[in-house]
Amino acid sequence: MEQRSNPAPKLSDVFRAQVGLLMEKPWGKSSFFYGIILLQGVLSASAGVFIGFSIEFEAGEDAIYSMPQVTDLGLEPGPAAIFVTFLLMVVWATAWPGRVWRGGTAGSTDYFESLPVSWSAHQLVRLSAGGLVLSALCLLLLTVTTVTAALFGHGAPLAEFPLSAWLCYLTGPLLTYLFLSAFPMRGRRVWSYLGIAIGLSILSWSLLNFAGVGDPVNRIARQLLVGEVGFITALADPILRTNLAFSWPARPWMPALLLWSALAAATVAWTSTRGRRQT
Amino acid sequence: MMDGFLQSLEGSPLAVRTTGLSKSFGAKKALRGLDLAVPEGSVYVLVGPNGAGKTTSLRILLDLVKADSGTSEVLGGATGSEGAWVRAQIGYVPDIHDFGYPELAVGSFLRHHRSYFPAWDETYALRLLSEFDISTEDTFGTLSKGQARRVQLVQAMAHRPPLLLLDEPTDGLDPLARDHLLGLLADHLAGTPTTVLLSTHLVHEVEGLGDHLGVLRGGRLVAQLPRTTLHLGLHHLRATIPEGWQSPPRLLEAAIVCQTQKRDISWTVWGDSEELQAQLSASGADLRHWEALNLEAATRAFLSMKER
Numbered sequence A: 001m002e003q004r005s006n007p008a009p010k011l012s013d014v015f016r017a018q019v020g021l022l023m024e025k026p027w028g029k030s031s032f033f034y035g036i037i038l039l040q041g042v043l044s045a046s047a048g049v050f051i052g053f054s055i056e057f058e059a060g061e062d063a064i065y066s067m068p069q070v071t072d073l074g075l076e077p078g079p080a081a082i083f084v085t086f087l088l089m090v091v092w093a094t095a096w097p098g099r100v101w102r103g104g105t106a107g108s109t110d111y112f113e114s115l116p117v118s119w120s121a122h123q124l125v126r127l128s129a130g131g132l133v134l135s136a137l138c139l140l141l142l143t144v145t146t147v148t149a150a151l152f153g154h155g156a157p158l159a160e161f162p163l164s165a166w167l168c169y170l171t172g173p174l175l176t177y178l179f180l181s182a183f184p185m186r187g188r189r190v191w192s193y194l195g196i197a198i199g200l201s202i203l204s205w206s207l208l209n210f211a212g213v214g215d216p217v218n219r220i221a222r223q224l225l226v227g228e229v230g231f232i233t234a235l236a237d238p239i240l241r242t243n244l245a246f247s248w249p250a251r252p253w254m255p256a257l258l259l260w261s262a263l264a265a266a267t268v269a270w271t272s273t274r275g276r277r278q279t
Numbered sequence B: 001m002m003d004g005f006l007q008s009l010e011g012s013p014l015a016v017r018t019t020g021l022s023k024s025f026g027a028k029k030a031l032r033g034l035d036l037a038v039p040e041g042s043v044y045v046l047v048g049p050n051g052a053g054k055t056t057s058l059r060i061l062l063d064l065v066k067a068d069s070g071t072s073e074v075l076g077g078a079t080g081s082e083g084a085w086v087r088a089q090i091g092y093v094p095d096i097h098d099f100g101y102p103e104l105a106v107g108s109f110l111r112h113h114r115s116y117f118p119a120w121d122e123t124y125a126l127r128l129l130s131e132f133d134i135s136t137e138d139t140f141g142t143l144s145k146g147q148a149r150r151v152q153l154v155q156a157m158a159h160r161p162p163l164l165l166l167d168e169p170t171d172g173l174d175p176l177a178r179d180h181l182l183g184l185l186a187d188h189l190a191g192t193p194t195t196v197l198l199s200t201h202l203v204h205e206v207e208g209l210g211d212h213l214g215v216l217r218g219g220r221l222v223a224q225l226p227r228t229t230l231h232l233g234l235h236h237l238r239a240t241i242p243e244g245w246q247s248p249p250r251l252l253e254a255a256i257v258c259q260t261q262k263r264d265i266s267w268t269v270w271g272d273s274e275e276l277q278a279q280l281s282a283s284g285a286d287l288r289h290w291e292a293l294n295l296e297a298a299t300r301a302f303l304s305m306k307e308r
Helices: A011-023 A032-050 A077-104 A106-113 A119-151 A163-181 A191-210 A214-236 A238-247 A253-272 B054-061 B083-088 B106-114 B122-131 B145-157 B175-191 B227-233 B249-254 B273-282 B295-304
Strands: A056-058 A064-066 B014-025 B028-034 B037-039 B043-047 B069-074 B090-093 B163-167 B195-200 B212-217 B220-226 B234-240 B255-261 B264-270 B286-292
Touching (some): A011 A119, A011 B106, A032 A119, A077 A119, A077 A163, A106 A119, A119 A163, B014 B054, B014 B195, B028 B054, B028 B220, B043 B054, B054 B163, B054 B195, B090 B145, B106 B122, B122 B145, B145 B163, B145 B175, B212 B295, B220 B227, B227 B234, B227 B295, B234 B273, B234 B295, B249 B255, B249 B273, B255 B295, B273 B286
Parallel strands (some): B043 B195, B043 B212, B163 B195
Antiparallel strands (some): A056 A064, B014 B028, B014 B037, B212 B220, B234 B264, B234 B286, B255 B264
């Protein structure tokens, strides 16, 4: 028999294939997913602009509880929109490894490892492709938020953000994604390569901090934590919950925030769980 | 020649060669010194019961699993150090057909897959899909097991690899689907020079396809030989013996399986058939039946023989 030899693929082709796979529309031919992403951008921007944590309500005869206000957090409505968007991006980044690695099932692992690329190069290409698509989605979200905030007349503070600060908004989700990718890749040879990727990311982050652009981001992260803890504590208290349900004044941002939460939850569910076979 | 039915097949160029492959998963030994030799251009049927080590052998060839000891080569390339090149030469159909993307359309999947194989023949892929009656619009989640198997076969064959590794390709298929799939595989082999290493525990399903047989039992190869040699050397015979009959020594040596029912004895023997027939007649036994074995009967005999 004449001996033939088939060529191996170029890594650039593999990278494109991986990006293509991640950009494949889920749920068949529907563009519903992209609609949801854009809607989330608009809603998070609206929630940020209109966010009205200026709530005071009576929990008893002598007690008045107050939720943190946007201004209490040191944010104007424009930056607050970015603040909410940042939260959404971190949620996406948390769920994204599930989409990239598809849960590491026996079938998908076997399939990807049987392809004609060196195992470590393939893992790095998949990691990079996932990072690129996530950054593109985050950029899309930031753009929608910024445009929405500007349309409501709150674009001026955003114009003062330095470019490096915008960069931080992208590296934050990217870092989250890189760290969490270690879990589906756990126990494999990728640890050494992931270590390099994480090391480089931390180095970049430190350089940005050193340049003085990390402070606003760190401040936002701290404020985010304080605001979230306060909100969760209120929800955990039955008396406060009752008061919230009956006393919270209806505000324009409430439906948007609730819808945003539902959409974020749907995104997490979609990316972190595998679809079930229909037959 | 290591033994009559355990041949090294060193005389012909080999597409796959393993030497002393061993692999354990915890306390379970999956492979114990496997010396596999698959000649180029052959259809090598690797058979054995569940858990015999068939899938592990194939996975080592793809470098999906690292062997504890031993070496393995595919088309002259070491499966470990030259894994990427080796995998470019292989079309692989795994025993699992769910690869984790139920929402993906068949067409999208094949577009993704072809990026990894520069030799991909798109016209051939579309023709195969059409013959398998699979639409590119179908999503994996809606495919039956048989349909998913066909898509796997398309992805394995459309880049016309020099070597096809098929792990239980007919498992779970109805008889019609199985015949269709094997028919298309035979057509592919007629049009594209390919070596096939096919693992199965359902030998009768690939009876017409295989020209070499390897039998695995407990992680060890107990038989490996070309089909022609098998037909010449392995026979089943049945005879009625007189009272006080003594078996000729040559027959005792040649018998790998022996069953007795009163005065009827049947043997599965390995050796020169004319010599054995003559010795049996000379011993006073009345030879009733003598036949060459097909792959399935041969497999059954090799699996039930005592270890030598």
